[in-house]
């Protein structure tokens with residue numbers, strides 16, 4: 001099968017890959033480009049562990065074709081920290097014990113980041129709404145909600161590169 | 167009280183353990199929040215191959231023929247594996263500790279025993295190619311009768327689920343058909359009880375549903391070794407299992423793992439490691455075998471469903487005098503860890519209560535369902551649910567507050583357990599006191615003054631009672647494996663139907679004696695002298711209650727004044743977060 005070239009910006013760097021037409025962005029990121037932050041949990045849009053930002057909007061990479069990402073800005077949890085400095089969401093996830101096995105954490109961080117980019121002071125209900133597509137089997141969600149609310153109030157909240165209001 | 171065995175661990179560590187009460191950051195947290203944590207699937211390999219299995223669509227069938235020719239020729243397919251390719255194609259997980267017979271193949275040989283059982287494995291360049299080739303495998307099945315109910319499975323003549331255990335029950339030590347506990351004489355105590363309450367509890371199988379599905383990647387290393395990135399919860403357990411099945415010395419397997427994307431017990435079965443290693447051996451390439459979500463939910467082994475019958479003898483003053491438990495573990499088609507679950511269950515009975523007559527029979531039954539395995543307190547949580555629902559029903563029958571009812575019947579330090587061990591570090595009384603306090607649930611002043619430290623082991627509470635022997639001189643009756651859904655009650659007592667409210671039966675005089683006079687193992691204190699005391703039928707300790715009203719709550723002797731600090735209102739000093747102290 002002939003491979004198709006695709007180029008996009010991944011966490012601030014220009015990247016290119018040759019993909020098969022039916023290949024998912026999740027597969028290209030993980031197996032093609034070695035960014036293992038987005039995870040496979042279901043491959044059918046049910047769990048949210050594969051969530052990435054495409055032009056600042058959260059998308060399920062398991063249901064996104066790589067060829068559709070030509071020229072887009074893609075961000076994953078791997079690109080959240082600024083060098084050694086953690087994003088406030090990352091710091092607050094640590095502080096609030098918002099991860100146990102950690103498998104859902106990259107997806108949770110990603111949807112939370114999109115939320116705070118759009119709405120720097122969300123209510124608790126808005127936080128719950130934002131993470132409602134992401135399954136966590138370990139934490140019971142409360143620490144995650146607390147971490148996101150704490151990050152919203154913390155100084156130093158930065159916008160993601162592709163954020164709408166950036 | 168935790169005791170440091172300084173004689174054994176003199177060099178192990180000093181005692182300046184000082185982390186309790188401090189907040190500490192977990193060492194794996196930075197990896198989790200930066201996406202740097204590497205789970206088994208987060209490893210890049212050049213030339214990675216993908217393994218998928220063809221699963222049985224039948225719960226029970228004979229395999230007439232398997233045709234893999236078309237699949238083997240399909241694009242991208244490197245290798246097709248069948249049962250004969252697996253070096254040791256029969257295993258049981260606990261064989262690593264010499265427990266149980268090998269009963270489960272990695273790839274089905276000539277029969278399948280549950281829907282979803284792996285039959286053929288396909289290794290291809292891509293997942294899509296492996297999935298496409300799966301569709302080309304032709305397997306001709308002859309469906310056979312299946313059994314899905316634990317009690318049906320144990321009946322004579324039921325379809326044989328698993329040829330290794332042809333009577334459909336796990337055999338302990340190749341002799342015993344179940345886990346048995348006998349303490350005192352349950353049948354006689356039930357006959358003398360004011361009320362008998364029996365209920366049936368049925369649990370469901372529960373899938374762990376971890377966010378990361380089961381899987382592993384095996385790759386050839388130098389020196390004839392293989393590196394295996396595994397999701398296993400018990401990494402060395404998986405290593406030992408894989409080494410046995412692929413017939414390699416275990417030092418040729420290099421397992422890397424411990425970073426598990428949610429396990430909850432569902433990642434102890436080595437579901438993928440043996441075939442991934444075998445794939446790497448036969449192709450010389452890295453091989454990845456990962457369950458997809460559908461496979462995880464349908465064929466990742468669940469918590470076993472349990473059926474539990476509890477029959478209790480209750481006195482009108484609230485004392486529990488007899489408890490008989492009959493329980494069936496649904497192992498599914500193969501043993502995995504159900505044999506261990508039944509042992510845990512038996513060790514846990516009769517719950518945290520001192521009951522002078524206890525009998526239990528816990529069976530592991532094979533059915534044509536997905537094999538079940540470990541899950542968070544398996545063997546314990548289901549029976550605890552049943553026991554505590556039963557306790558609430560009993561409290562209602564005795565017209566007692568459920569908290570007081572538990573205080574009255576709770577284990578105390580020094581009480582003899584049916585396992586012939588003295589209870590120690592008991593804490594139910596304190597738990598009830600703290601729970602009542604936190605829930606603003608009123609309990610009596612007497613109840614608040616109770617303590618697990620006092621009143622235990624007094625008189626018969628510290629004794630092993632006279633225990634019924636069977637015809638062979640072993641603790642025995644009643645036999646229960648093939649008994650009907652309910653048992654015959656001794657003469658003179660009557661059953662309270664599960665759907666009905668319990669009724670007071672009142673004092674009954676002149677109960678008929680049981681038809682056969684049982685033989686007893688004599689009562690003896692915990693530290694039995696070598697020559698047991700002469701045979702003495704234990705006198706029934708229960709006097710029928712004659713009054714119309716239940717007698718007032720009579721706790722065991724009050725603790726000496728010094729036992730509880732005077733400033734505490736509740737007796738709950740040991741574990742109370744309110745007082746922040748323990749004994």
Ligand code: FES
Nearest residue numbers: 041042043048062
């Ligand atoms: S893997 Fe994409 S939603 Fe589950």
Ligand code: FES
Nearest residue numbers: 100101136137138
């Ligand atoms: S921390 Fe395990 S799934 Fe969320």
